[in-house]
Amino acid sequence: MIPITDLGQQYNEIKNEISRAVEKVLAEGKYILGPEVTELEERIAAYCGVRYGVGVASGTDALVLSVIAAGIGEGDEVITTPFTFIATIEAVIRAGAKPVFADIDAKTYNINPAEIESKITSKTKAIIPVHLYGLSCDMAAITKIAKKHNLTVIEDCAQSFGAAIGGKITGSFGDFACFSFFPAKNLGCYGDGGMVVTDNKEYADKIKLLRMHGFSADYDYRLHGFNSRLDTLQAAIVNVKMNHIDGWIEKRVENAAKYAEGLKNVKDAEAPFMPPGYKHAMNYYALRISGGRQKRDGLKKYLTEKGIGNNIYYPLSLHLQEICADMGYKKGDYPVSEKTQDEIISLPMYPELGAEKIEFICGEIKKYFRV
């Protein structure tokens, strides 16, 4: 059995470091917003090349708090991709605003900047680009549009820790950037956690207020906020992982190259596109199977039978989800996203995966396609 991700193997490698870090927190007793949280906030902000990091309870909350801190609310519109995890639009809806979708690019699976401008109305306040699977969106084009129309950019970096364009890291392009430390992410903790990074002091201060009941000092409440702090224990764990993250991403990228080599003769399987100058963080390895849903689902069934972990991120675009019915979208509105949902499948991807297992997986895929 090869899992889609293997967190246990990684834990075994860093077990001693983790135990020391956790024991230190337990002994010190600063369980809420302890020094490890500040340390991690500073490290991640520095990694991204911005001034402020604010630890929050999850990637979802990072988005919710950013949307609210940006002043987005009732009657506003926010443009994003229909090909993402529900949390991206949950944040917009929680703030009382409306998500407006723009179709994705057929090669990168990320929001297509050429589709954004036609969706802008007088109500549009922000764009949320999602760096799907670990590949950065075209941020030059997106920030240009945002500037032209005076829109806030909130990067959804939940899957893109360590991704970059020409050395510039995702998380440094937007007004806000939202990271998730969900365990399966490149930089995951052992539970839920997240962070907002920003180069804007006013925004950072607002997120700090929002994450703790709007509490300023001495029970002086400045905003109606949340209880959304990053646990000190989780911060301590992520601090340990920060010492290893670049090496782990390198290994993910090497694994992706091995997949691409192993599958190069499978004409029905398209490896992830690597635009020149982009560094893919390979959170997920998403293969595109030409020939429609039946063929993709056939491969999924075959791999599962062979004990090879796999998953479909995502089987149904958000505009077609029942809970989005009131937004008035219909089938055919976002053809590229709809085609991609039928053709995509993610294969096992984690740093420790290695050549032997990849060879086996590619061998099984070749058998399925009779190559």
Ligand SMILES: Cc1ncc(COP(=O)(O)O)c(C=O)c1O
């Ligand atoms: C694209 C995207 N956005 C947001 C989230 C939400 O992050 P979390 O699970 O930490 O709330 C996730 C992951 O779960 C995600 O993949």
